[in-house]
Amino acid sequence: xxxxAPIAVAMSGGVDSSTVAALLVRQGHKIVGMTMQLWNQRRxxxxxxENAGHGRCCSLDDVYDARRVAEQVGIPYYVVNxxxxxxxxxxxxxxxxxxxxxxxxxxxxxxxxxxxDRFLEMADAVGAHFIATGHYARVRYDEASGRYQLLxxxxxxxxxxxxxxxxxxxxxxxxxFPLGEMVxxxxxxxxxxxxxxxxxxxxxxEICFVPNGDYAAFLNAYLKDKGVEPQSTRGEIVxxxxxxxxxxxxIHHFTVGQRKGLxxxxxxxxxxxxxxxxxQRVVVxxxxxxxxxxxxxxxxxxxxxxxxxxxxxxxxxxxNKHAAAPATLHPAGDPGSVEVVFDEPQxxxxxxxxxxxxxxxxxxxxxxxx
Amino acid sequence: xxxxxxxxxxxxxxxxxxxxxxxxxxGQVYGNASSxxxxxxxxxxxLEAARRQVAALIHASPTEVVFTSGGTEADNLAVFGVxxxxxxxxxHVIVSAIEHPAVLASAAQLExxxxxxxxxxxxxxxxxxxxxxxxxxxxxxxxISVMHANNELGVVEPIAEIARxxxxxxxxxxxxxxxxxxxxxxxxxxxxxxxxxxxxxKLYAPKGVGALYVRKGTKLAPTAFGGHHERDRRxxxxxVPGIVALGAACELAGSTLAAESERLxxxxxxxxxxxxxxISGTGVNGGRANRTPNTSNVYFDGVDGEAMVIALDLxxxxxxxxxxxxxGAITPSHVLTALGLSADRARSSLRFSLGRSTxxxxxxxxxxxxxxxxxxxxxxxxxx
Numbered sequence: 001x002x003x004x005a006p007i008a009v010a011m012s013g014g015v016d017s018s019t020v021a022a023l024l025v026r027q028g029h030k031i032v033g034m035t036m037q038l039w040n041q042r043r044x045x046x047x048x049x050e051n052a053g054h055g056r057c058c059s060l061d062d063v064y065d066a067r068r069v070a071e072q073v074g075i076p077y078y079v080v081n082x083x084x085x086x087x088x089x090x091x092x093x094x095x096x097x098x099x100x101x102x103x104x105x106x107x108x109x110x111x112x113x114x115x116x117d118r119f120l121e122m123a124d125a126v127g128a129h130f131i132a133t134g135h136y137a138r139v140r141y142d143e144a145s146g147r148y149q150l151l152x153x154x155x156x157x158x159x160x161x162x163x164x165x166x167x168x169x170x171x172x173x174x175x176x177f178p179l180g181e182m183v184x185x186x187x188x189x190x191x192x193x194x195x196x197x198x199x200x201x202x203x204x205x206e207i208c209f210v211p212n213g214d215y216a217a218f219l220n221a222y223l224k225d226k227g228v229e230p231q232s233t234r235g236e237i238v239x240x241x242x243x244x245x246x247x248x249x250x251i252h253h254f255t256v257g258q259r260k261g262l263x264x265x266x267x268x269x270x271x272x273x274x275x276x277x278x279x280q281r282v283v284v285x286x287x288x289x290x291x292x293x294x295x296x297x298x299x300x301x302x303x304x305x306x307x308x309x310x311x312x313x314x315x316x317x318x319x320n321k322h323a324a325a326p327a328t329l330h331p332a333g334d335p336g337s338v339e340v341v342f343d344e345p346q347x348x349x350x351x352x353x354x355x356x357x358x359x360x361x362x363x364x365x366x367x368x369x370x
Numbered sequence: 371x372x373x374x375x376x377x378x379x380x381x382x383x384x385x386x387x388x389x390x391x392x393x394x395x396x397g398q399v400y401g402n403a404s405s406x407x408x409x410x411x412x413x414x415x416x417l418e419a420a421r422r423q424v425a426a427l428i429h430a431s432p433t434e435v436v437f438t439s440g441g442t443e444a445d446n447l448a449v450f451g452v453x454x455x456x457x458x459x460x461x462h463v464i465v466s467a468i469e470h471p472a473v474l475a476s477a478a479q480l481e482x483x484x485x486x487x488x489x490x491x492x493x494x495x496x497x498x499x500x501x502x503x504x505x506x507x508x509x510x511x512x513x514i515s516v517m518h519a520n521n522e523l524g525v526v527e528p529i530a531e532i533a534r535x536x537x538x539x540x541x542x543x544x545x546x547x548x549x550x551x552x553x554x555x556x557x558x559x560x561x562x563x564x565x566x567x568x569x570x571x572k573l574y575a576p577k578g579v580g581a582l583y584v585r586k587g588t589k590l591a592p593t594a595f596g597g598h599h600e601r602d603r604r605x606x607x608x609x610v611p612g613i614v615a616l617g618a619a620c621e622l623a624g625s626t627l628a629a630e631s632e633r634l635x636x637x638x639x640x641x642x643x644x645x646x647x648x649i650s651g652t653g654v655n656g657g658r659a660n661r662t663p664n665t666s667n668v669y670f671d672g673v674d675g676e677a678m679v680i681a682l683d684l685x686x687x688x689x690x691x692x693x694x695x696x697x698g699a700i701t702p703s704h705v706l707t708a709l710g711l712s713a714d715r716a717r718s719s720l721r722f723s724l725g726r727s728t729x730x731x732x733x734x735x736x737x738x739x740x741x742x743x744x745x746x747x748x749x750x751x752x753x754x
Contacts, residue, residue, distance in 0.1 A: 006684075121677075125681055126681045126684055127746070
């Protein structure tokens with residue numbers, strides 16, 4: 001292998017990963033920059049607005065920006081194509097989950113199977129031992145437990161650990177998150193100071209392959225592209241006690257806790273309480289009906305601890321923007337599951353979302369809400 | 371770190387002699403070759419001298435050479451020009467499955483416009499069977515386009531036989547000679563082609579210039595419209611410095627062809643016997659007998675070609691997974707799959723294309739790097 005092993009930096013063309021690359025170069029590391037081409041934005045042209053530009057993954061503009069930063073900081077740079085893996089392991093499960101009436105988290109799947117798996121393999125292939133990304137999170141090795149621990153980022157508003165709960169010990173051992181100890185304004189300042197062309201670029205929003213966050217439009221366009229006539233999931237909108245209030249155009253238009261788009265006039269605000277793919281019913285109710293005090297988390301991945309064999313106290317986050325709530329984790333028979341019992345009932349526990357267990361800044365692990 | 375270039379089929383460096391000729395033309399001969407005055411005449415002289423040089427390389431008459439912006443434009447002009455000149459609304463075109471996208475995409479566009487296209491398969495050695503061409507002919511066939519040498523494999527197609535079949539049926543024969551010109555001897559008469567495409571930057575001239583040979587009497591409709599340049603075949607003020615460079619490059623190629631072919635074939639054979647002898651699970655894609663002397667396409671079982679290109683680049687060796695135009699594509703090479711290779715084997719294949727600057731030392735160093743990279747990649751894929 002060439003002299004010292006390089007660090008492979010996943011460069012999206014955004015300010016965070018660009019700053020990571022520049023920072024590591026400044027610290028004297030040998031770097032290889034790579035951009036993962038994950039999704040062809042031109043594939044579903046009806047979804048792409050005319051003025052499409054920054055802020056979405058894999059647009060030609062983003063590759064242009066990443067390449068420009070690589071050139072500026074003087075590192076070898078490559079675009080690697082993982083479109084096929086991305087479609088199989090992220091897009092297809094995303095579509096299947098929505099059609100099954102659940103609300104998936106594609107970013108977690110992308111981290112598990114693409115960014116910290118396929119990319120790590122590519123890093124291996126080019127002789128890099130470590131990978132570095134622009135995620136806001138921290139990793140540290142704990143001598144006492146012999147485990148790599150995942151910690152929430154110093155910048156609470158930017159923390160991305162919710163999407164990283166699936167990382168294995170093997171993956172964490174080889175991952176660097178250079179921005180974990182920084183707050184976003186510091187990152188921007190650093191980018192400006194290093195004169196990076198992307199220093200003022202907007203943060204990316206939403207799910208990279210779904211323009212404008214319109215999942216239903218994406219689903220329709222994707223299924224049409226695949227030549228699949230979307231199975232009709234039209235059905236009734238009913239109350240918890242079984243009264244029919246109206247009809248809907250497909251359960252994939254609804255997610256638990258949703259208030260807008262029901263098309264029903266009512267005295268009290270109505271929310272989606274659940275969707276049932278079997279009967280294709282959307283159940284609605286008042287805000288209090290959304291409250292839930294316990295649920296099972298499946299396919300649990302333990303990070304900072306090896307597991308639970310007795311009840312353990314934790315703060316549990318049930319969606320990215322949820323303020324973690326105090327709860328007790330109960331072992332649930334099989335080692336891949338735990339029952340989460342909140343101290344206070346929480347609003348909109350949504351099937352398909354992740355549940356991440358923390359102890360302060362320490363991420364204990366996480367699983368999928370069943 | 372030193373970087374060695376093994377991607378001459380993607381493009382070549384401009385030869386020093388060519389560069390000198392071009393720069394001097396660029397600096398001094400600025401007239402418009404269509405102008406009547408002294409300045410125009412000086413440019414016209416340069417243009418026509420270059421036309422003679424290009425014609426000489428392929429044994430054509432200078433009046434049969436049309437300058438273009440490159441190989442892609444030459445291919446487009448040939449394919450669209452013949453079909454449009456035929457006046458048929460239901461024309462049929464025959465192309466090989468392993469053509470360059472400049473021909474394949476042109477044919478696809480004709481299909482959208484109502485023409486019928488037959489894609490001829492190739493055998494495991496990469497050549498078209500002339501009998502298949504005969505069987506593909508239809509009364510409405512107007513054009514057969516089969517490349518002279520393939521860009522990914524170097525395999526040389528039986529153009530003379532195919533052209534004979536074409537002419538027996540009264541069909542026009544085009545051959546994309548972009549990867550053959552400057553590498554093997556070309557005689558458009560013994561090949562029997564009516565149209566033949568060339569590209570400057572594949573033979574040590576700069577990008578942005580090429581030529582289409584158009585046999586006298588061939589019906590060809592223009593695809594761009596403007597002035598009366600290039601005998602009404604291709605309008606636009608001539609790129610005289612580029613054309614002069616192409617002429618100089620053709621003359622240089624002609625004078626060094628025999629010796630350089632032999633030298634490159636020797637290096638390629640040295641490369642292949644070392645790779646096949648030292649690295650297990652490898653083999654040459656396509657037939658080895660009748661190839662351009664500089665091209666070698668090799669599979670390395672169990673190795674991801676895309677990763678290998680990056681790993682080799684980081685060690686200072688520039689190679690490619692196939693044609694430069696399709697790198698980064700998710701689908702495996704259409705050329706390799708046409709040979710019957712599995713998608714896995716196609717993805718584990720690399721193209722090495724040698725050139726004037728390649729030395730035996732570079733080849734040996736490349737084989738060392740390949741051996742180490744393949745061992746590394748196979749080791750990690752076992753653990754993965």
